[in-house]
Each structure stands twice: as C-alpha cells, then as structure tokens.
Amino acid sequence: MPIAKKTVVTAALLVGLTAGAAWFLNKPVTARLAAPTAIPVRVVQVVQQDVPRYVSGIGTVLSLHSVIIRPQVDGILTRLLVKEGQLVKAGDLLATLDDRSIRANLDQAKAQLAQNQAQLQVAQVNLKRYKLLSVDDGVSKQTYDQQAALVNQLNATAQGNQAAIDAAQVQLSYTQIRSPVTGRVGIRSVDEGNFLRMSDAQGLFSVTQIDPIAVEFSLPQQMLPTLQQLVRAQDPAAVQAYLGTDSNKTGTLLGNGHLSLIDNQINTSTGTLRAKAEFDNPQQKLWPGQLVTVKIQTALDQGALTVPPTVVQRGLDQHFVFRIKGQQVESVPVQVLYQDSELNIITGVQAGDVLVSDGQSRLKPGSRVQVLDAPPQAPAREPKP
Known part of the structure; x- marks a missing residue:
C-alpha cells in the first residue's frame, strides 16, 4: 500500500504541473507599453522688435585739450x-x-x-x-x-x-x-x-580738459566702409563707453557719445584703423588715460525676430531650434542674422512661437515635454541713442 499511495501522489503532482504549464503557455499576452516620460524644459516666446546692431572695441580716454x-x-x-x-x-x-x-x-x-x-x-x-x-x-x-x-x-x-x-x-x-x-x-x-x-x-x-572728452579706439580694417557711412550720416552714430576691457561682458556705462572721425590711414602692421568719439562728461566718469570698451551702433533692424542666445542650437550643417507643438517638440531650422551676448536675430520662425530655451540636451524631434514655467516673453531691447 505505501508504494501504491506514493505512485498516486506522484501522478497527481505530474498532472498538476502539466496543467499549470499548459495554462501558462496558453495565457493571452497583454502588451502593456509603458508611457514615455515627459522631459522638463523651459521655454520662451519669439519677440518681434527693433534691434540696434553694435560693434565693440577697446579704447583709451583722451583729453581734447x-x-x-x-x-x-x-x-x-x-x-x-x-x-x-x-x-x-x-x-x-x-x-x-x-x-x-x-x-x-x-x-x-x-x-x-x-x-x-x-x-x-x-x-x-x-x-x-x-x-x-x-x-x-x-x-x-x-x-x-x-x-x-x-x-x-x-x-x-x-x-x-x-x-x-x-x-x-x-x-x-x-x-x-x-x-x-x-x-x-x-x-x-x-x-x-x-x-x-x-x-x-x-x-x-x-591743465587738462575733462568735459567734453574723447575716446580713441581701433577696429578691424573691414569696418572702414561702415565707419565712413556713419561719419557721413546726417545724425552722428551713437557710441557707448563701458568700464573695463572685456567686450563679452557689459560693464558700467560711463557715457554716451557720438563718432567724430576716423584716421586717415590704416595701420599696416595690425590691419586696424583708429577712430575717435566725443563724449559729454559732466559727471567726469570718463578720465584721461582710462581703458574702456566702446560699442558703436552700426545699424537698426526693424521688426526683427529675437530670441535669447540659449535658444539657438547648432547642428552639423545649420542652426535649429526646438519649437513646442502640443505636448511635443519639433526641430525647426533657422538662420542667425545677428548675435550678441543679449539676443539673437533669426529667421525661420514666427513672432509668438514658443521655443525651448533650456533642456535641449535630452530632446529630439517628437519628444514629449513638460513646461516648467509659463512661456515668458524675451525682454525687449529698446534702441539706444
């Protein structure tokens, strides 16, 4: 009897295992795909505004007399x-x-x-x-x-x-x-x-004259045609003088002046030309011998499409931006017409478009995104005199 009982138990276990395996193999597959995770980004709107263009250089403050x-x-x-x-x-x-x-x-x-x-x-x-x-x-x-x-x-x-x-x-x-x-x-x-x-x-x-005062600076010789047009213009070209010599950082504004003249020859050893600007200096912020950064307004782009510099990305052969479309992003090729430390002028988008300004490293066309902040407008820059 013990042998017969053991045989019955073994057979029952084999039947149970066979039934379980058959159920598992014949179980219907429920393909449940995990939903993709939204990538957090910050965005900004394209702003249409008038933008003055500038060229920068290092200058020395000189007394006029x-x-x-x-x-x-x-x-x-x-x-x-x-x-x-x-x-x-x-x-x-x-x-x-x-x-x-x-x-x-x-x-x-x-x-x-x-x-x-x-x-x-x-x-x-x-x-x-x-x-x-x-x-x-x-x-x-x-x-x-x-x-x-x-x-x-x-x-x-x-x-x-x-x-x-x-x-x-x-x-x-x-x-x-x-x-x-x-x-x-x-x-x-x-x-x-x-x-x-x-x-x-x-x-x-x-005895040194302080007000008015002048700033002498050098620019690449390629700027000669532009400077000639500015000197001959009816309204003198605006020039700003900033504290320090780092042209990539805007320091303290020391004075607003105008372009007065360009030198009569180009320095052949450096390929640069000298120019001079005059400044009213009632508060005496400009001092003879001081090194300053000068910015000259060379043009005014009216109705330009502007974005912060962080918006524009560089691809293998062109620039592009990520534009918000619903809950996803799309890659839009753009052309950069002008850029400085504050903004870029681009074409290929429209005013009011919402573009990604932070978080582009994880994005690709079609990526699902989560906007961290409401889309603010880029600060408008007023033309300076």
Missing part, C-alpha cells in the same frame, strides 16, 4: 593761486612771477619814447618853418632836406621806442600765468619762491 603750464619768462614764482585738482576756466589767473625788472624796462622804454616825441615835435615845427622860408630862398634847399631827414629819423626812432614798449608789455603779461583752457589742474611740481626758467621742461603743472 591738455596743456603743461610753463613760464615764458625767467623769474621767481611769487604766487600760486590754484590748488591741485581744482577746476579752472580759460583765462583764470593761475600764478604770478616777479615782474619788477620788466616793469622797470617798460618805464624806461616809455621815457625814451616821450623824449623822442618831444624832439620830433620840435623837428616838425622847424620843418614847417624851413618850408615857408625855402619859398623865398630864406634857407637853402640843403638845409630844408636835412631837416626833413631829421624828422624821418625821429619818426623811426619813435616807432622803435613804441615797439620796445609793446615788447615790454608782452613780457609783463607773461608774469601773470593764465589758463589757456577750461579743465582740471594736475599735480604741482613747483612751489612758491622757486626761480623758473623758460627752458624748464617739467613746468608748473598741467
């Missing part, structure tokens, strides 16, 4: 009437020199002129008398001619005396040193009481 104050006569510096860093106007008295010797020479020249004029007056009276007497042969012709020559001689002497007076007056004016320009006084190199000579190269100090 800087003068080193030097004496024009030898003498002792008696008074300094300005302080270092003081703003002065053209014609202001800056310093005085000892003028006693020059005044003495002037008084001597005036005395000689007065003496000569008295002699000339007597000679002219005698000449008139001799002229009347010569009619009746009261005096000889020779005497009359000699008197006329004496009058001419005294006239010439009087003119020489007057010239000496004028020269002394000019020398006297040099003892009062006045500012030839409106500007700021530099660091003083001479104190009161020093003896100054005309041959001194150092001078007393400098």
Whole structure:
C-alpha cells in the first residue's frame, strides 16, 4: 500500500504541473507599453522688435585739450593761486612771477619814447618853418632836406621806442600765468619762491580738459566702409563707453557719445584703423588715460525676430531650434542674422512661437515635454541713442 499511495501522489503532482504549464503557455499576452516620460524644459516666446546692431572695441580716454603750464619768462614764482585738482576756466589767473625788472624796462622804454616825441615835435615845427622860408630862398634847399631827414629819423626812432614798449608789455603779461583752457589742474611740481626758467621742461603743472572728452579706439580694417557711412550720416552714430576691457561682458556705462572721425590711414602692421568719439562728461566718469570698451551702433533692424542666445542650437550643417507643438517638440531650422551676448536675430520662425530655451540636451524631434514655467516673453531691447 505505501508504494501504491506514493505512485498516486506522484501522478497527481505530474498532472498538476502539466496543467499549470499548459495554462501558462496558453495565457493571452497583454502588451502593456509603458508611457514615455515627459522631459522638463523651459521655454520662451519669439519677440518681434527693433534691434540696434553694435560693434565693440577697446579704447583709451583722451583729453581734447591738455596743456603743461610753463613760464615764458625767467623769474621767481611769487604766487600760486590754484590748488591741485581744482577746476579752472580759460583765462583764470593761475600764478604770478616777479615782474619788477620788466616793469622797470617798460618805464624806461616809455621815457625814451616821450623824449623822442618831444624832439620830433620840435623837428616838425622847424620843418614847417624851413618850408615857408625855402619859398623865398630864406634857407637853402640843403638845409630844408636835412631837416626833413631829421624828422624821418625821429619818426623811426619813435616807432622803435613804441615797439620796445609793446615788447615790454608782452613780457609783463607773461608774469601773470593764465589758463589757456577750461579743465582740471594736475599735480604741482613747483612751489612758491622757486626761480623758473623758460627752458624748464617739467613746468608748473598741467591743465587738462575733462568735459567734453574723447575716446580713441581701433577696429578691424573691414569696418572702414561702415565707419565712413556713419561719419557721413546726417545724425552722428551713437557710441557707448563701458568700464573695463572685456567686450563679452557689459560693464558700467560711463557715457554716451557720438563718432567724430576716423584716421586717415590704416595701420599696416595690425590691419586696424583708429577712430575717435566725443563724449559729454559732466559727471567726469570718463578720465584721461582710462581703458574702456566702446560699442558703436552700426545699424537698426526693424521688426526683427529675437530670441535669447540659449535658444539657438547648432547642428552639423545649420542652426535649429526646438519649437513646442502640443505636448511635443519639433526641430525647426533657422538662420542667425545677428548675435550678441543679449539676443539673437533669426529667421525661420514666427513672432509668438514658443521655443525651448533650456533642456535641449535630452530632446529630439517628437519628444514629449513638460513646461516648467509659463512661456515668458524675451525682454525687449529698446534702441539706444
């Protein structure tokens, strides 16, 4: 019996296993595909606006007029009437020199002129008398001619005396040193009481014009036709000066000016040309010798389609953007007409299109996306003057 019972149990197990295997093999397959995961992205709208184009360069701030104050006569510096860093106007008295010797020479020249004029007056009276007497042969012709020559001689002497007076007056004016320009006084190199000579190269100090001021900069020679058009334009081209020399970063705006001139030749060693812009500088943010970044407005694109630089992607042979279409994205080829650190001007899309601005690395055409934020508009950039 035990053997028969074991046989029955084994047979039952075999039947159960066979039935289970048959059910598993004949079970209907339910193809349940997993839904694709949405890729999170940030988006931005295409904005249509007027966009000014700029070209950048590194420039140096230059004074339009800087003068080193030097004496024009030898003498002792008696008074300094300005302080270092003081703003002065053209014609202001800056310093005085000892003028006693020059005044003495002037008084001597005036005395000689007065003496000569008295002699000339007597000679002219005698000449008139001799002229009347010569009619009746009261005096000889020779005497009359000699008197006329004496009058001419005294006239010439009087003119020489007057010239000496004028020269002394000019020398006297040099003892009062006045500012030839409106500007700021530099660091003083001479104190009161020093003896100054005309041959001194150092001078007393400098006076540098601060407002208005200029910036000189260099650009590639390929910009020559554009700059020529800007110089000849009725409205001067706008130029902005920024603090620092990193053209890729917009620093602090120091001033707004206009393009004034371009140099008359190109530097053959560097292939660049020099240009100059003038700036009003009432707050004195621009300082002579300062290095700045200049941006020149070269054109104005009206009604341009603009997007942030992060929107445009570069493919193997062209640029493209990902445009939102429902819950998916599509790849749209675009052409970049202009780009800078703030925005790109493109064609191939329409104003108001929603484009992906962040998260493109995981995208491909047809990818399902999830917009993290509502589609904001790219900030409009107003044309700068």
